[in-house]
Amino acid sequence: MPAPYAPPPRALRVSGVHKSYGARRVLRGVSLELGRGTLAGIVGENGAGKTTLLRILCGQTAADSGAVEHRGRLGYCPQETVLNDFLTVEQHLRYFQVAYGLDGMRRAEELMEELHFSGYRHSRVAVLSGGTRQKLNLTLALMHDPQVLLLDEPYQGFDWETYLRFWSVAARLRDRGCCILVVSHLAWDTERLDALYRLHDGVAASWQPGRGGG
Amino acid sequence: MDNPGRRFATAAAFALLEHTRNRFALVLVVFYIPFWLTMEHWFVASAPTGFLLRATGRHLTVDGNRLTMVSGAINAVTLIVGFMMFMTTFKSLAFDRRLVLAGYPRVCLLVAKVGAMLLAAALISAYATAVICWYWDPVRPWLLMAGVFTAGVGYGGIGILLGAFLRNELAGLFVIIMTSLLDTMLQNPISNPGATKGGVQALPEYGPTQVSVAAGFSHDTPYGHLLLGPAWFAAMWLLGTAAFRLRTRDHRPAAGRRPLSAAARP
Numbered sequence: 001m002p003a004p005y006a007p008p009p010r011a012l013r014v015s016g017v018h019k020s021y022g023a024r025r026v027l028r029g030v031s032l033e034l035g036r037g038t039l040a041g042i043v044g045e046n047g048a049g050k051t052t053l054l055r056i057l058c059g060q061t062a063a064d065s066g067a068v069e070h071r072g073r074l075g076y077c078p079q080e081t082v083l084n085d086f087l088t089v090e091q092h093l094r095y096f097q098v099a100y101g102l103d104g105m106r107r108a109e110e111l112m113e114e115l116h117f118s119g120y121r122h123s124r125v126a127v128l129s130g131g132t133r134q135k136l137n138l139t140l141a142l143m144h145d146p147q148v149l150l151l152d153e154p155y156q157g158f159d160w161e162t163y164l165r166f167w168s169v170a171a172r173l174r175d176r177g178c179c180i181l182v183v184s185h186l187a188w189d190t191e192r193l194d195a196l197y198r199l200h201d202g203v204a205a206s207w208q209p210g211r212g213g214g
Numbered sequence: 215m216d217n218p219g220r221r222f223a224t225a226a227a228f229a230l231l232e233h234t235r236n237r238f239a240l241v242l243v244v245f246y247i248p249f250w251l252t253m254e255h256w257f258v259a260s261a262p263t264g265f266l267l268r269a270t271g272r273h274l275t276v277d278g279n280r281l282t283m284v285s286g287a288i289n290a291v292t293l294i295v296g297f298m299m300f301m302t303t304f305k306s307l308a309f310d311r312r313l314v315l316a317g318y319p320r321v322c323l324l325v326a327k328v329g330a331m332l333l334a335a336a337l338i339s340a341y342a343t344a345v346i347c348w349y350w351d352p353v354r355p356w357l358l359m360a361g362v363f364t365a366g367v368g369y370g371g372i373g374i375l376l377g378a379f380l381r382n383e384l385a386g387l388f389v390i391i392m393t394s395l396l397d398t399m400l401q402n403p404i405s406n407p408g409a410t411k412g413g414v415q416a417l418p419e420y421g422p423t424q425v426s427v428a429a430g431f432s433h434d435t436p437y438g439h440l441l442l443g444p445a446w447f448a449a450m451w452l453l454g455t456a457a458f459r460l461r462t463r464d465h466r467p468a469a470g471r472r473p474l475s476a477a478a479r480p
Contacts, residue, residue, distance in 0.1 A: 059315060062465040076315065084309045086232040098224045099316035124235075140312075 010071065011036045011148050011179035012057070014204075017066030019052055026052050028202030029066070034181065034195065036071075036147070039174040041182045041190065043207070044199035050183040051079055053199065054152045057181070072147025079152040079183075081137040085126035089117070089136055092125065093143065100144035108143035114169055115139065115162060130157040138166070142173070149173065149180045167192055221319060225326035232302050233334050239298045243338055247290045251283050251345045258282040258404075265403055265427055266410040269436030276431045278404050280350055284358070284426045287342040288365045288419055289398040295335045296369035296376075296390040302327065303377025303454070304386060307461060314462040324455055327374075335366035352430040361426030364443025368418045369394060371450030378457035394419075418446045 012034045019027040026049040034040050044050045055061035057068055058076035083092060093108045112118040115135045120128060125136065134157045141149065151170075155163050167189065170180055174194070182193075190196050190208075198207035233239070263278040314320050343352075343359040352358045372393065376386045397419040399405045414420055421442020428434045 056465070059464040060311070062463075078312070082308045082312045084228075084232070084306055086235040086305075087228060091228060091231070095224060095228060095313065095318075096316055098221050099313050099318040101317060140316075144316075 009036050010034070011038070012071075012181065013067075013069045014053075014057065015067050017053070017056060017068065018064045019049070019056060019061070020064055025202055027056075027063070030199070030202070030204045031066075032197060032204050034179050036177045036179055037174055038194050039170055039180045039182070039192065040195040040197065041184060041193045042197045042199055042204060043184055046185055048185075048199045049202060050185070050199055051152055053204075054150050054181075054183050058150050070148045073144055075141040075144065075146030075149040077138050077141035077149075077151045077154050079156070081130075081133040083125045083133060083136060085124070088122055088124050089128075090121045092136060092140060096140050096143060102144055105143070107145055108139055111139045111142055111169070115165060131159060131162065134158060135162070142169075145178075147178055149178055151180065151182045153184055154182065218319070218322070221322045222326060225318070225322045226329050229302070229326045229330035230333065232306070233298055233330055236298060236301060239294060239301070242294050242297070243341065246294070247287070247338075247342050248345050250286050250290050251342070251349070254282050254286045255279065255349050263403055264410075265431075267424060267428055267432065267434060267436070268415070269424055269428065269439050270434050272432075272434070274427070274431055276427070280430060281427065282402065282404055283346055283349065284352075284430050285398050285402040285423065287346055287362050288422055288426060289394055291335070291338050291342050291362050291366040292369035292394045292397075292419065293391060294338055295331070295366035296373040296394065297387065298334060299327075299331055299370040299373030300377045300386045300390055301373075301383075303374050304380070304383060307378070307458075310458070311462040315464060320459065320462060324458065328451065331370045331374075332367065335363055335370055339363035339366055346430075353432060354429045354435075357429035357435060358426050360440060361422045361424075361429055361443075364425065364440060365419055365422030366443075368422065368443040368446035368450075371447035371454070372418065374454040375450040375457075378454040378461070418443070421445075 010033060014033070015031045017027050017030040018025070030053055042050055042053070052061060054076070056063045057070070058074060087095070093105055097105050097108070109118070112121070115138070117132050117135045120132055125133060128136070134154070138151070138154050141151070155166050158166060170182070171192070174180055196207050197204040258279045260277050260279040262275050263281055265274045265276055265281060267274055310323055313323065339359050339362040342362055343355055346352060346358065347355055369390070373390060376389055380386045380389070397417045400414055400417060401419050401423040403410070421439040424436050424439040428436050
């Protein structure tokens with residue numbers, strides 16, 4: 001007799017999130033639920049509200065109404081690289097090590113190796129290329145081993161090799177039980193995702209590319 | 215490791231490092247201060263000038279050239295410290311917000327920035343006072359340095375406030391330059407013969423100018439006026455901090471913000 005199906009424990013629940021900027025209603029009741037060990041994507045056109053939704057999920061922006069619940073440590077990688085041009089890569093890692101309350105930087109060092117930018121450890125961020133800045137941006141979101149990870153267009157500026165390495169890092173995190181939500185304006189590599197949503201008219205709906213909207 | 219001392223030390227070290235890597239500000243400190251004061255020394259006449267020292271109610275008759283150098287030191291230090299604090303606040307606001315969302319205590323970041331500013335302002339004031347002492351001997355150089363320091367601290371607060379509110383780099387720099395120039399001009403009886411009129415007390419450089427002139431030319435110590443620069447700083451810093459709190463607010467429910475050390479590791 002087959003074992004009864006047990007859905008993975010819930011890691012992120014979003015219910016009825018609304019957000020307006022003046023008269024423009026960006027989110028009109030976004031609801032979704034993701035379990036641990038899920039790699040999910042949200043796609044949508046420019047201006048659909050993807051970044052607004054992620055900012056609400058990470059606590060940076062207040063929703064007008066609705067609820068967001070997540071279990072465990074949260075990691076957030078913003079779309080634009082939020083770094084301090086006066087500091088080096090190493091100093092960024094040390095700053096966030098203290099912010100996250102970590103004893104060491106083992107995970108950060110692993111990520112630097114995986115994303116191939118260990119050689120820039122002592123370089124000032126101001127002189128780094130866009131792709132290397134984005135690698136550091138991503139590493140800062142991952143170095144505390146988050147249980148829920150929110151990524152806003154995380155592979156912008158990556159070359160093809162780094163892009164592939166990003167997906168292998170994401171898959172390994174998923175296999176370790178991390179719930180990952182990736183936002184993108186393009187539905188690339190959807191076969192790598194366990195779930196895909198499309199944000200359209202302020203609402204997120206489960207979506208399969210090639211089968212129309214909604 | 216959840217150690218408040220470590221968090222403060224890290225934030226303070228990086229805040230200082232930011233100032234030392236602000237090359238434009240460093241160039242201004244090293245070259246602009248001596249250049250400005252030397253120009254004033256060369257070009258301003260040494261005619262006797264009346265100055266109302268309000269702390270004692272006495273009218274001093276001082277050397278116009280030296281009085282202008284005191285004003286110039288205050289002006290230069292306020293411009294540089296105001297500019298430094300504006301740039302560091304303006305440029306690191308998004309980064310600081312990210313640190314706060316990652317768990318960095320907001321108060322550590324704020325106190326570290328103020329500590330770094332106080333140290334930078336003290337060093338710059340000492341340097342400007344040393345340049346003045348190269349040309350003539352103020353009656354009490356330490357008090358002169360303290361007066362210039364309080365001016366720098368007041369404008370540091372203005373820089374923080376502008377950095378927290380303005381969205382445009384040029385606008386911030388323009389406001390700091392114009393405010394400091396106007397303020398200096400109105401306090402100095404050479405550029406403003408009406409400097410004895412009521413009303414100049416409301417300006418940020420009033421207290422520091424009174425202290426610095428008293429230190430340069432008399433044995434009076436206007437203790438109360440020493441507090442006016444820091445009072446300006448406190449008022450500006452409180453407003454800037456309120457803006458910082460608003461902009462770095464965590465909108466997640468409290469349960470989602472538990473310290474990481476308390477959360478279960480995978």
